[in-house]
Amino acid sequence: MSHAMTPREIISELDRYIVGQDDAKRAVAIALRNRWRRQQVPSPMREEITPKNILMIGPTGVGKTEIARRLARLANAPFIKVEATKFTEVGYVGRDVETIIRDLVDTSIKIVREEHLVRVQTKAEKMAEDRLLDILIPHPVAPQGPHSSEPNNASSESREKMRHKLRLGELDKRQVEIDVESQQEAPMMQLFSGQGTEAMDLKEMLGGMMGGQKKSKRMNVADALKVIQQQEADRLLDMETIKEEAITRAENDGIVFLDEMDKITQRSGTASGGEVSREGVQRDLLPLVEGTTVNTRYGHISTDHILFIASGAFHLAKPSDLIPELQGRFPIRVNLSALGEEEFRRILVEPEASLTRQYAALLHSENVSIRFADDGISEIARIAVQVNDKTENIGARRLHTLLERVLENISFEASDRSGDTIEIDAAYVLKEVGEISADEDLSRYIL
Structure with missing residues (x-):
């Protein structure tokens, strides 16, 4: 935007x-x-x-x-x-x-860095391919003599064939050894000053003195390509420009x-x-x-x-x-006005990422379809208002706790109900949370 x-x-x-x-x-x-x-x-x-x-x-x-x-x-x-x-x-x-x-x-640094990474991504992918091909295809000794160009042509053809296989994923499971930066945990320390207390990363304070060490790591080609792409993208970034922006x-x-x-x-x-x-x-x-x-x-x-x-x-x-x-x-x-039953009902169905759509998407990953009936939505909204009035009014956050309770059994059994379609209507909602919502003491601790 x-x-x-x-x-x-x-x-x-x-x-x-x-x-x-x-x-x-x-x-x-x-x-x-x-x-x-x-x-x-x-x-x-x-x-x-x-x-x-x-x-x-x-x-x-x-x-x-x-x-x-x-x-x-x-x-x-x-x-x-x-x-x-x-x-x-x-x-x-x-x-x-x-x-x-x-x-x-x-x-801000993180946002700008991500934008710059996108700009150099294509170049980084090409450089990563070349580095990985250098590992997969050892460089031959340069030949001498009048026909020295022929082996070079053959080597170039072999490299392009290998590049084609790499892009198709045919080499993904092959093991290679690459250099990666060792991840050392830097200690945190508290600094006390006239301006208050700050937690400082010792690694940042000492610059690159504690980092930059390389170690060899063995992994498959698919993972190695991702690691090398990230390394090449980091090298292409101009951190001074990123900081200024x-x-x-x-x-x-x-x-x-x-x-x-x-x-x-x-x-x-x-x-x-x-x-x-x-x-x-x-x-x-x-x-x-x-x-x-x-x-x-x-x-x-x-x-x-x-x-x-x-x-x-x-x-x-x-x-x-x-x-x-x-x-x-x-x-x-x-x-900002407090939310009532009608607003809760709209919150459950109108936003693009509404709670009902979120739960439907989660259960769809188990091949279980859930459909929220209009009376089910209205009942959830009614109970949310009722519990908010009886206990602490936490606004729309009450809908999260209610829906978790309503869908608890379905979420637990979803892996065993692949292909099922379940309708969440008023009767289902009352069966799951009606008794709890009616009891003020239980509502305080469960809803």
Whole structure:
């Protein structure tokens, strides 16, 4: 997907995977389109335009995380989801908020590297074939004399015949010996500094001193070809170009999803030590959201144009309990509504990768067909709402636990029922989970 998608097109794509929550979809669609608009603005005005960060407010299991994740996929943008509660303020032992940006850059490096690998794949395959043929066909001693070209022609013909067999898979089971890089486990160490605690890979700190050792390994030709293709592709990559592109993409297209923001608020009328620490995390997050420069192992990263999407249930706390400076950095507020029976029914059938389609695909691998009747879908949705009301409301996540329970026996017996077609109707659903859902105590522990 491209940044050039219009807001309507973005919402249309999100509708394929997420049911309802039109206000949230509209907000993120505008935010993504504004990124494309900013790229069309000439400098120096372009540098002055900052993203309008979004605060999503709603109970768990209503689609907050999924909206942000799908948005990142549409934009092919570096995306990272973090829980705000995992961080501590500077001076305390724990994770430093700047690791958010470091992890975002790591994600960007991975995305860009994969794109570059695709570009060099064809060349890497050809080089891998040549290397493998060199192993399969030892080089003859160069002949001397007036007829020296004839053996060379014969050797070339033999090589092409072998290449043809290699491509047809006729040599796949033959054993060869190739050099592979030995995988040494590098120790991890904790570094304590004024900026918090960081886990560092000793191998990365010491560069190539601990790696790069080769060892011979015997394997069949099919596996050897894959290993050599990966080695050749890695050699063709220009890591400096990848780093530069990844940094640019992280700075201009990066999306950070900050979950559980309500858990780091200082609720009105309270002022315990724990609350002070929570406010400290907010103050540490503030420079990232406002725009600052973070030092990473790939270089300095500016956060000025990274889009931050925060979310929280805000049952006990309110968005106004956030420190005023942070409140002002999330100008777009979106309320996501709780899901009811009709939304659950739609979630089970409408998305392209709906849960019912996922289970049908899994069981199809055992040659077992399952069909969800309309009354079966409605009964699952009804029970999900009922259990959510009686116990903890976990939103659409309740559908996962219900479907696992409904299909438990079928999943267990599927390997013995090849060729069967099974209909999941209301009677079947009630037989499997009706008694459990009616018992509040059992529901708490099983559903």
